[in-house]
Amino acid sequence: MTRGYLSIIVVLAILAALPFLVASNVVLNFVVFVLIITLTAQGWNLLGGVGGQNSFGHAAFFGTGAYVSAMLQVHYGVNAWVALAAAIAGGAVVGWIIGFLSFRAGLKGSYFALVTLAFAEVLRILANAMEFTGGAAGLLLKLDTGFWNLQFSSRAAFVWLALFFVALALFISQWIANSRFGAHLVAVRENEEAAKALGVDVLAVKLRAITISGAITATAGCLYLQYFLYIDANIAYGVWISIEALLAAMVGGRGLVLGPIIGAFSLHGLGEVTKLAAGRVPGIDLAVYGAVLILVVGFAPGGILGLINKLRFRGRPRPEPEKAATPAPKTEEAA
């Protein structure tokens, strides 16, 4: 049962200790943002990485989380923690609905990807047009720091809050990876027809995955709201967050429990380091970001963790990778 948990605990311990080691709010602010991206990507990774259902529209869940929480707080004065719980539930419901509509219709591969993209876009346009969502002006939470408002004056407190949810998502992912449900999910990814022939209820497995995935990503949306205190349709339902979600998971190692966290920190960390090193050349970090992406897709389709495993076991009979939740997906499929 302890398979995989050790590396998770090590990574979490390092991040949890960070606020004690680094006092700089520049670093802590960066860590909070990357943790929010990590959480979004963890949601994606469960459905897209482990389950092989590539979604291009995780913004639908991210935005729903952010909007549900914001609307409850702004319009009804609901407590922020209660709103957070409602937001997670909202993300799960939207996940289930999108999953039910598209999986029942048998949509797979690029068709599923396009449909999720469309769902996110529809939600973006609705949020932009409706009065209830603040329309195009968006929704603004009042700056009122305090534990019960889920707003913290210290950046460190928010690092720990975000880390708590990332940890929860990590343990859920690891638990799923070790469970029968996880095995079913991998079976569906590798060969849906064969899984069906072996008695796996494909629709139910996929629905469970997208519901949990939606809930995790909605949590990230809610954290974004609590941190930046302002959302509009383009922030919450914009394509940018869908891309962040799948990039972090793919660069880190799709289908691997630690993939999203490694991917998010490497990509954004590299961006920040380049920004520091290159000084005042605007956009240089984005160029490096693009170059890394090309390299990863071209030479390490299994992501950073996939590459490490490949190098570690080169020329040796490959043992069951310890960190891997599931065997890395086949190269040609990932590319």
Next chain:
Amino acid sequence: MTVFRNSISRRTALKGGAAVVASLSAPSVLRAAEPAPVKIGILQPVTGALAQDGEYGRAGAEMAIKDINDAGGIKALDGAKIEMVFGDARSNPEAGVQEVERMQSEGVAAIVGGFASPICLASSQAAARYDLPYIVDVGVSDQIISRGLTNTFRFAPGFSICTKIAIDNLVRINEAAGKPAKTIALVHEDGLFGSGLAKLMQEELPQYGFEIMESISVPTPSRDLSNVTLRLRSLNPDLVIPSTYYGETVLLARTMQQQRVKPKAVYAVLNGAASNRRFVSSFPEAAEGIMDCNHWHDPSNPGNDALMKRVEEAGKQWNYNTPLNYSCVGLLVDAIERAGSAKREDIIPSIASSTYAEHLMPYGPTKFAENGQNMGASPVSTQVQDGTIMVVYPEKFANAEPHFPVNG
């Protein structure tokens, strides 16, 4: 292991030590002669979708800092020079917040800029955590000044001021010409400012006897506006009011020109292109006669001509963001001068009580309301006449008469 052998003689060590002491003490001598520079954070989006606007703003802020330093720095602080800490907000609020954190760690005295409302909202909030003064340059959303943040000031007019004045100006221009315009079609982008503006116009304009025939919403970005133009042709309104960003306005104006849709006037509000020199120089025929109620510099102030010349000599482009950011930096430095201190707790009340009049905008002296809005600020009505953007209203700042109606 000869590596660790101490081969340095006593004499060498003494000589070296003396040199180190001398070199260390030299900067402190310099420091005594010249006071420590005051760092000012300039936040603009210079990559991403808003890069063009960010560059206009950056040019203005850079020139202001250069001018102040050339004129002897901040006099109240013994001629302390201003050091710019530039931050790229990358056209999104997260990057804006990250840059505010970096500026805070580098010890800036205040921050100027932001441009887009979402960036301004998030960045000023991040700055509020440190009581760091923040002067918003453009950001028109009224949410910016409705949050009770004591650190945030907006020098330029916001959304509600702009729309009110736009409607007032339109009514006055129309009345002066004998009320030729009665029917109106609104073309607006479906985002924050376009839809909000259209809603306000639909409520306000009928009170002045105008008839709103239709309100057409267009997405940003749009690649083709033929259908919108055909609709305008069949409606045949006296007045078209476009509230769109740069690309869509250019597209609309060009499609209207190609399809020969000629309303009596095009009266834009806070438009992305109608008072942009790039649009006017690229498509002079399509732009001719278009009116806009927007941020614009004061043409009667000779400082603007000089600044415009320098911006062009530097190979950069000029837009209202340039004099606006130039003036925002001036406003901040004026506040530091009067406070006699670069401490943030001294700067904030000094900005709040500011009556700064030496700026380049058609505003009059600054007067900040409790919420941080400069109540002296107002937009002006401009019109493209013979390929040049002229101010036509109010008369106090105008350098041309309005041509109204343009057609017919």
